[in-house]
Amino acid sequence: MKTVVSVSRLAVLVLIALISIVPILWMISGSLRPYQELFKYSSSLNLHLFVPVEFTFANYKEVIVDDKNPFMRFIGNTLLVASIVTAFVLIVNSMAAFAFAKLRFRGKTILFAMFMSAMIIPAEVTLVPNYLLMHDLGWLNSYMALIVPSVLSVFGIFLLRQFFAEIPNEIMEAAKIDGATTARTFVSIIMPAAVPALITLGLMTFLGNWDSYLWPLIVINDSKRQMIQVAIASFSSMEGTDWSKILAASTLSTIPILLLFLFLQRYYIQGITMSGIKG
Known part of the structure; x- marks a missing residue:
């Protein structure tokens, strides 16, 4: 049996x-x-x-060397934005998650509940307010409009908080007895112990920004700053029905993500299983 x-x-x-x-x-x-x-x-x-x-290999050659549609530049733009956003997301959200998981302050439960309630709001609902905010700040058609709104991740705070909550409080108390400040404990003890969760969040964030289409389409008009998914869509309209070139462009955009996941999949699975998010 x-x-x-x-x-x-x-x-x-x-x-x-x-x-x-x-x-x-x-x-x-x-x-x-x-x-x-x-x-x-x-x-x-x-x-x-x-x-x-x-x-x-003519399709790849035409995609790469096309002066009107510089595909490798789009890949560079996306790599730059996705890397910066991922770095800031890990720094900002890990500090917020640490505060919610280990620090005591007034209104923590209510504030965390407010953060979690934001997860039920569809992203499309915030498109217009975010666009108006980027317009008022003068960030339209710049990398700032792609980076700053993506730095805060409610799911990232929840994911890391679940992981930090599993770290015994005795470790922090021992570090405090040895004279370590809260910041030193966070950097030297909590962060190294949370590497699987950080890699998991980093992969999710990088992939989300790599595949981002709607927001870059709205806030970026300069083709020199455009992201890769919007570039593929514009490439398809420019090339009509030449789907061979579109498939070549899609393959090129998929390779970095596949390589990244193959190298980090062990940490990704470990981070998911240890954070309490299963199924």
């Missing part, structure tokens, strides 16, 4: 893995085909559905 359960579980996992990876394989395969071949074998299940008959 145990063998049947194990085999069934393995079969389900393999099926889920195939369902997840097939679109990625088709995207990569399509990026290596000429446009005339892209949909020729898509109506039937055969080898050429995933293996191109005529391999070509």
Whole structure:
């Protein structure tokens, strides 16, 4: 009976893995085909559905060296913004989470409940107020409009608070007896112990900014500062129905995220399981 359960579980996992990876394989395969071949074998299940008959790297070449649509510049813009936002999110939200988890101050419970209530507000509701605020500050069409509104993450505070709450208070008391200040305890003890949770939040934040589309589309008009997902959308409209180039651009934008997750997936899974967020 145990063998049947194990085999069934393995079969389900393999099926889920195939369902997840097939679109990625088709995207990569399509990026290596000429446009005339892209949909020729898509109506039937055969080898050429995933293996191109005529391999070509022309799509990547045209995407990378296109002067009117400098795709590598868009990748650089997105990498810069996503990295800065991730760094600030880890610093600001870790301090807030530490205060909610370990410090005592008046109104902490009420304030934390107010923070958590913000999680039920759809992001689309805050688009207009945030846009007006960026306009009043003179930050439209600048990196500040992409970075500053993304620094505070209510989910990040909740995630880190759950992790910090599991750290024994005795450790902080021992550090205080040894003469360590609250700031020193936070930097030298709490933060090193929370590396898995920090990496988890960092991956989520980086991925969210890498895939951001609506907000950059609203606040950025200068193509030289545009983000990668908006660039792909504009590339598709400029190139009409040449989906081979669009698939090449999508493949290029996916590679950094896949590499980042492959290197950090162990910490990501550990951070999720140790933070109390399961299922």
